[in-house]
Amino acid sequence: FAIFHAIGIDMEPWVQAWILPCGIAGATVVASWLVEAKQSVIENMAPVLTRIFTPLFTLLLLSFIATMVVTGRGMDVKREILIAFDLLLVVVFGLLLYSISARDPQAAPGLLDWIQLTLVGAALVVDVLALWAIGTRISEFGFSPNRVAALGENIVLLANLGGSAYLYAGFLRGQVEFRRLWAWQMFYLYVFAAWAAIVAFTFPLLFGFI
Numbered sequence: 001f002a003i004f005h006a007i008g009i010d011m012e013p014w015v016q017a018w019i020l021p022c023g024i025a026g027a028t029v030v031a032s033w034l035v036e037a038k039q040s041v042i043e044n045m046a047p048v049l050t051r052i053f054t055p056l057f058t059l060l061l062l063s064f065i066a067t068m069v070v071t072g073r074g075m076d077v078k079r080e081i082l083i084a085f086d087l088l089l090v091v092v093f094g095l096l097l098y099s100i101s102a103r104d105p106q107a108a109p110g111l112l113d114w115i116q117l118t119l120v121g122a123a124l125v126v127d128v129l130a131l132w133a134i135g136t137r138i139s140e141f142g143f144s145p146n147r148v149a150a151l152g153e154n155i156v157l158l159a160n161l162g163g164s165a166y167l168y169a170g171f172l173r174g175q176v177e178f179r180r181l182w183a184w185q186m187f188y189l190y191v192f193a194a195w196a197a198i199v200a201f202t203f204p205l206l207f208g209f210i
Contacts, residue, residue, distance in 0.1 A: 002084035003064055003126075007073040047102040051112060054095055058115055061092075061122035068129075075133050082137070082150055085130045089157050092123040096164060097185050105178040109171060117168045124161045130154050145207045149199050156195050160188045 004011045030052070067073075075081070099116055131154050138147050163184055170176030 006075045006081040007068055050099040050102055054119055055115055058119040061126055065122060065125055075129055082133060086150060086153055089123055089127055100182050100185050113172060120161050120165045127154055127158045127161060145203050152195055156191055
């Protein structure tokens with residue numbers, strides 16, 4: 001709802017008429033299959049969730065980008081919208097991390113890997129749009145703790161997604177070992193922790209609200 005609202009499109013009627021009924025029916029079928037086919041579903045939760053939500057989020061981002069291109073609508077730059085985009089990108093990072101942790105590193109590239117690369121590429125485009133929107137807010141209203149924190153988070157995500165896209169493309173071409181992609185994601189957990197520490201411990205001093 002939030003990301004399509006950013007370009008002035010109300011998705012609620014369409015979601016209520018199609019996505020929710022089809023999603024509820026589909027979830028029932030999938031849950032029934034899991035009960036029958038995967039008795040130890042808890043042990044296999046990571047790959048199951050990855051295979052379900054990675055294609056869904058890929059379709060979501062591609063639909064959003066295609067809608068922007070077709071309609072020619074620009075993004076709204078309200079704070080709530082930017083927060084929604086940041087949360088979406090963090091979810092994409094979580095899906096990527098979840099997928100990599102659940103994947104057999106010795107397995108050959110498959111369809112899900114191509115979907116992952118598509119998801120990362122679409123998230124890169126969305127991140128660039130979010131950075132542009134944040135830059136617009138900063139140029140219009142000046143710097144604030146929230147805007148600087150969002151700017152830093154999106155830059156960190158942009159670097160992560162860019163590196164992930166490069167390594168994933170190399171893996172699919174057989175030029176990069178999968179462990180390099182795994183190591184890149186593990187390294188970035190420290191980068192996110194470092195940025196969170198900077199925001200928590202230095203922003204009060206920089207912006208004088210202690």
